[in-house]
Amino acid sequence: MFTDKAAVCPVHASADHPKIPPAKIGVLLANLGTPDGYDYWNMRRYLNEFLSDKRVVDYSAWIWQPLLQGIILTKRPFSSGAAYKSIWNEDAGESPLLTITKAQTAKMRELITETHGDRVMVDFCMRYGNPSTRSKVREMIQAGCQKILFFPLYPQYAGATSATACDQFFRVLMKEKWQPSIRTVPPYFEHTAYIDALAKSVERAYGLVDQKPDVLVASYHGVPQRYLMEGDPYHCQCQKTSRLLKERLGWGDEDIVTTFQSRFGPEEWLKPYTVEEVARQAEKGRKRIAVIAPAFSADCIETLEEINEEIRESFEEAGGEHFTYIPCLNDDDLHMRALTQVVSENLQGWV
Structure with a gap:
């Protein structure tokens, strides 16, 4: 049942016709998810x-x-x-991923409103956990969103991230009596504004240390090697992200290395594994390294705990001396302007 205060009966409809809110466009950001505790x-x-x-x-x-x-x-x-x-963010009673995604959504809502007013509704959902995709799609439809742009917040496409987020979105739409028109945002790993935001985060981090790191490790979330052979483009898009970042920074091949983390289960995953590669770098005499996670739009368990604790420990145990973790882009203004630019490009023809 529609609850929007601006909802009215359609012109020429009978008095008992359900009220319909003014037509809006929804932008629904989607991230992986988080436990409630x-x-x-x-x-x-x-x-x-x-x-x-x-x-x-x-x-x-x-x-x-x-x-x-x-x-x-x-x-x-x-x-x-x-x-x-x-x-855990004990003050807010939630995971850092949820805290950051809320902040990202608020900033994008502000930027979109500056351009399009309140005709465009911006919100977020999680693939797993809360707020669920189902609950947020329902809210958007009840608010009058007759068109929804669905934006998985993964720069690179993978079946285990972008595709499953879209799967859930489509499943939710199957339950709706009146389905909105929909678009999904494609991967944005090679978007100039995203690469620029990534590069500036590196430059900012390097400017804060006394001595430039010997190498930048670009650590991406891993997937089984088999997925690559079955046609998943993730590995190729990660490699291109690193190349574009290197070119934007004006660096040589020796200044950056691409690795993969978060291996799970017995089969072979994409290599080199980050936890092993940082140790190899230390053993080769590269005592100062920086690690960045370009596949994550927001800091989460894989970056704050795995990179900053487990992977740091592997590097230091192998003789490494200076470990710098470069935070995800999170709600950085440059990042949010880049994501909003991606949204605006995908809204063309709708607004």
């Missing part, structure tokens, strides 16, 4: 939803689900919960 049951619910997704783990359910529901979901909520606890 780091206790055992919140972590178990979140991990169950995440690891049951066939886009994330595509093994046969006959093999995978007994393992997941038994050993994995008995033990992993404890270790994952401890990792989340170490980075």
Whole structure:
């Protein structure tokens, strides 16, 4: 039932016709997701939803689900919960990813309103956890959004990120009586404004250290090597991101190395693995390194805990001396202007 105060009956309709709010356009940002808390049951619910997704783990359910529901979901909520606890935003009672995504949405809403007024509604959802894709699509339709631009916040496309976010969006639309017109934003890894924001974050970080790092490690979230062979473009888009970043900075090939993190399960994933490569760099005499995570639009468990703790530790144990983590672009003004530019380009013809 529509609840918008500006809702009215259509012209020439009978008095008992349902009221319809003024037509709007929705921009729905989507990120991976977050547990509601780091206790055992919140972590178990979140991990169950995440690891049951066939886009994330595509093994046969006959093999995978007994393992997941038994050993994995008995033990992993404890270790994952401890990792989340170490980075949790206790003041807000939420994960850093949720805090940052709220800030990103608020800044984009402000920028979009400056250009398009209140005709365009900006909000965000999570693929796993809350706020759910279903709840936010419902809110947008109730508010009168007859067109929705769906924006997965992943610079590079991968089946386990962009595709599963879109899958969920499409599933939600299947439940709607009146489906809005939709568009999905393609990967933006080679967008000039994004590369420029990425490069300036590197320049800013390098300007804060006494001595320039010997190498920049561009660490991307990993996927199984098999996915590349099956046609997923993620690996190629990551490599191109690093190349464009290197060219924008005016660096040589030896100044940046591309790696992949967050390996899970027994099969081979995209290489080199970040945790091993940083140790190799230290052993080669590169005692000062910086690490950036260009696949993440916002800092999260994989950056704040894995990079800044586990990967840092691997580097230092191998003899590394100075480790610099360059934060994700988060709600940095330059980043938000870049994302808003991507949105504006994809809204052409609608506004």
